[in-house]
Amino acid sequence: MNLTAHSASMAETIAFAILSAGVLAGGLLTITRRNPVSAVMSLVLTFAALAGLFATLSAHFLAVLQILVYAGAIMVLFVFVVMMVNREESTPIARQGLCTRAVGVLAAGYVFYRVAWLVGHERGMPLLAASATPPVKDFGTVSSVGALLFSDFLFPFEAISLLLLVAVIGGVMLTRHVREDRPSRVS
Amino acid sequence: MTDLTLIVLVPLIGAIWVMVAPWGERTSRPIGIIAALVSLGQSLFILHDFDKSIGAFQMEVDRPWVPSLGIHFHLGVDGISLWLVLLTTLMVFLTLLSPQAMGLHKTRSRGFTAAMLVLEAGMLGTFLAIDLFAFYVFWELMLIPMYFIIGIWGGERRLYAAIKFVIFTLVGSLLMLAAILYLYAQVHAVTGQWTFDYATWATITLPRGPELLCFLAFTLAFMIKVPLVPLHTWLPDAHVEAPTGGSVILASVLLKFGAYGFLRFALPFFPLAAQQTAPIIAWLAVAGIIFGALMAWVQDDVKKLVAYSSISHLGFVVLGILVLSQKGIQGGIFQMLAHGISTGGLFLAVGILYDRRHTRRLSDFGGLWKQMPVFGGCFLVLVLASAGLPGLCGFIGEFLVLSGTFTAGKDWQASGLAAPMFGHPALLAGLAALAVILAAVYLLTMYQRVMFGPLDKPENRDPQVRDLGLRERLVFGVLVLAALVMGMAPQPILERTAASVQELTANYRDRLAEARANPIGPARRVIPGQRPAQAQAGRRF
């Protein structure tokens, strides 16, 4: 393992700052929008910024996938469903069990605070301090990740493809239209 | 040379065959009978190849199963399991042969046959396994088919009974699992290897406290299966609700696992704890003998009566095993076999009655001898065998257990056991012998109310109440013959169990002496061989 630390260039820092701000802002917007369409749009922003972050991590293949799969396919799916189901809510936050859930959020915040503190405190350790692209040939490119996928991870790869197939079939089955002349399964 | 793997596999293959065979329902029973017959034949081969002079395991099969955890598929047969294997294959065969096996249900015979065969595989595996992991797997494997047999083909309250059965059994076996895992770790700590091998485990002596806990965990699992009073209440329910075939297998084989496990595992693994708790267990066994008999007496449901009689009979087995002498243990084993034949037969007989009359209440019967004399004769032999009439199978076991218990004090002293297992053995034997009277009371009362008396109820005169058919005659003929042969010529059976029992008692004696001599200290390995010096000066009792 060769962990190399070098001081970040100014441009790099600025790019990181903008992208991460985009990610966090997009995320916050996503969860705060009352209108689901705006939420989806914020999510697109998040994923786009995230793809940029991936690129700064030399994960080129994944960055492209992020755009293609998330910002492309999944978001389109969301938009479609939003179109079908769209109901603007008067109260975006559910009232039922609000207390429990608020405490849950606080607890999650506590965990976040603790872990973040730990990461900040230990930032000097080699794993967390590493900042350069590793000297691996073709790191993060389609060819090298693909080579790994089709050699060591062939079986999981096939398994995940099966999972996708199941998801597709499941999706079709679940949304299949129930004919009116049949007795409804709804109670 | 016979392969023990095969005998476990054949029923499984048979089960699969039953399930996938075309024409489903109609051919399932014949296929099942063939599979059961093949495994019966295999067990006869085992009997043929068995060398009675060897006390250790024979015909061992040892294949790595999960090598990283030291789990082996390790099977072996010795004098203790030999006859139980034969009993299992015989009873499964007879059950499948019997037309009443499914009770009044006439459908889904495919599933029933497959469940029976899986059950057989589980039972055979449990008797043969000498790797604790394999043992546990087979032990749980038995549970599931039995659950379905009771739950699907049972009577009105079948779900209640099936769930009660499963929960009772699971409570015990999960505690046992915990103890097995603890022992697994201890064995590693002592020997440095991860293994479930029976022979290795039987040389490990645990520290006192954990030993007692592990013993109790094992014993609870086994005593629920036996069942020992007061852990018995699942039994009447399970028996009453189970279809005839289920009751037969439950009584003649499944209950034996309690006593078998106790003898095979609980005693050799935890000698000191066994000796410390023996008085309690012995008194409970005697209480069960008398209690079960009294309960049987007041039942109006024939099946419940036979179920309670089982409790009474199996008390003898536990008592005999606890005596830890040649006579006692051999008597206990023989009593297991005899009980398998006689009580299994009684349940089949009750199945016939239920089939003919669709009732099990004693007050609904009467005078049936006139209608079914052949059945009456067979039923009588089984009743008498169960009541322990000399010359039939029940007597030998009871006699050996009672004489073994009566003379236990003398035997312990003669064999150099470091401490008596329990006090007042003669008193216990005397109390247990009361069952001789009580068994006659409840069994003959039952027989009289069913077969004798005037044939005054119109339902009983119905032509539907017919005598035994050909297949039924075959089943009962085999059972009656077995009861007679086992009663008149028990020696071939006893001969083949002798060496193993001797080895077991000798090992127990040595390990108990060692454990008593070094009461504290960590887990350690004791390989029985020379008698430790302390044992020579064993105290008088």
Place this chain on the structure above:
Amino acid sequence: MPSELRIIPLLPLLGAAYLILFGRRHSRKAVHRIACLAVGAAFLVSVDVFFFWFPMLVQSDGLTDLVGTWFASGDLQVDLALRMDGLSGLMCLVVSFVGTLIHVYSTGYMAHDKDYVRFFAYLNLFCGAMLLLVLGDSLPVMFIGWEGVGLCSYLLIGFWYGEAANASAGKKAFITNRVGDLGFLIGMFLLFRAAGTLDIPVLVDTARAGSPTLTATLWWGQPVAFWAALFLFMGAVGKSAQIPLYVWLPDAMAGPTPVSALIHAATMVTAGVYMVARLGALYLLAPAALAIVAGVGALTAVFAAVVALGQNDFKKVLAYSTISQLGFMFVGVGTGNFAGGVFHLFTHAFFKAGLFLCAGSVMHAMAGSGDISRMGGLAHKLPWTTWVFRVCGLAICGVPIFSGFFSKDAIVARAFATAVFGPRLHWIGPTVGAGLLAAALGTAFYMSRLYYLVFTGECRADLHTREHLHESPVAMLGPMLVLGLGALLAGVVGLPSAVSRSHGDLVGHWLTDSVGPALEVSSGLQWRVMAISTVIALAGIGLAWQFFGGGVREPARRFVTAWPHLTAAVRGKFFVDEIYNWLVVRPLRGLSRVFFLVVDRILIDQLLVGGWTVLVDTAGRLLRLVQVGDVQRYLAIFAIGLAALVYVMARPAAPSEVKIRIEGHSAVVELGDGAADKLDYGFDFDGDGLDDRSGAAASANWVYPQPGHYQLRVRITDPRWNTSRTIERTIDIQ
């Protein structure tokens, strides 16, 4: 050695097996031929073996036929072996002879019964079991026969199973016998524990040698031999219907009459006497046990004779008579006079079987009724039967020259003379002897009463029955005549020495080796006893004539009016059945019911087992409240749990120990290492809220300026997690 011994019990057993399996394919004739042949052949083989090997039989241990090991385990070895010596040979002859006769008789008696095959199969089975009992060389083998005959008795009493009462009588017989068998079993265990064997010859030799294994004290100051003998006697009490277990025998009369004759008079019920005689040596070691045997025998003899006086059923009278006569035999063996007891057994087999066959013949004529109040004057219609009855009746009354006279006197005379009880219990002998004389008076009385009421006077039966009265067929009369002849002559094999010195006591001579030499009694005593018992017998007969000659007479009626309660009690058999029912059976069954409902159902199943269910159920109900069905709340709870986990894990672990050393004014605090992590420690020694010492060191010291009471506070911080833990102690500085 002769292996034909095993043939003797095997023949009837095979006959039974054949009849059970294939009997229904044969005609009636073939069935009874097979059955009679099986038993008859067994008799012939017995005769052959007995007389061919006669010298060996009576002079050595007898013949042994070892079939094989029955079962063996540890130090217990039971051989399936048969043995014939003088005693078992004699029994064997009696059993197979009477058995054959009764098989023949049954062909007539049961001729119209539809369950012909079953009857003969059972009868054959019985003979086989009885022969096994007699010939068995070890106690367990004897026990096969012992229980086997009990089984046949059960089956044959309930032969006409269609009536519930018959089946119940059979069950009662079996269960009562089982009570005795429990004693038999325990007796066996005691002997096995003491002597290490169950082989009868070995046991007898051990006992004769007076081995300390048997004379060692066991419980309550009595030797092993006493307890073993007592428990075995319990078995005998059950089988031979003695007080307190006699109650089954009168009920057993529900069976067909040939069965009563064979099983419940001649053979099975005498098994107890046979067993005691067989183990005589053991009993001789324990005079107290012998005293109990004799006492029970005498008591039973008197009691049953009294009860017999009040019975109105032909067979019931005979049943109580049998019980009484068995009491005689037990007094015989109980006074150490084993040969005498067996001799009475021998003669009794003839005259009692004869009486029963007469009863059968009478009932056959009376269309199955045995009520003697409806009989009378049958002597004209049934001349042969009457004659046999007269002979057998005189024999049992003990009138001279008839067989019963000699065998009874052999018991009574030796009871007066015996010395087996030792000086302390010497009074037992004369007492039981006197008891027997009283019983003999009763015997003569009830037997004569039976005779007068049945065969003399006017016939009291209804017209229809009277018209159909007829003498029995030859198949029945033949055996009766043979038995009558036996009842007349059987006494010659045991003549008292006072009568014939040279050829006198043949039986005693045969049995010498089996049971020991017979007790010599002075001629004077013999003559006196003979005279007294003759007087008693004649007095009994005469008294009965006064009461019942030619029907119930005036004195009898006056007696009943004068002693109404007494007669009611006697007629009611002293209500022993009822007492047992109320004292034993009902309470036990009630207790079982209560146990079932209270202990089994409520206590164990509902409270113990159901309690757990309720516990789990309640827990489930409570936990259900958490299951609101709202995924978000589940997740919130998950988050809270996670936070709690992080809180616990992130805090620095408490130090394993806090050591505080105080030396004068200085204090040293050392913390045991809580974790391997790098932690910061802040020590505030004086409680002013400021860290007096701090750093990575887990220990610190401080010198206090002045004595006092200080608050120590140690703050442990984990810098990585930014968490801390505070420990507080107090420090006293003197």
Place this chain on the structure above:
Amino acid sequence: MPTYAYILVSLALFFVGAAGVLLRRNVLIVLMSVELQLAAGTLALLSFSRALGDQKGHVFAFFVMALAAAEAAVGLAIVVSVFRTRRTASLDEVNGLKG
């Protein structure tokens, strides 16, 4: 940039997603919040992958993405199906798992 910065962003994003999952009532937004959390995981995987110079992290990120796609597909299908039967996409009213 050093890895810890990415990790902090990832943590923050995860927390934001968690808050959305816990608080929002609309099923669609809850599902989106789940996507945010998965994305945060992906980011952490890729950061460590770079720090360790090992591309296995990329492979796992790839799998996470595929999983997210499957999850979104099935989740949305369920939403549609529930909406069809109940005319609502509010989590308040979907509590059939109530004990």
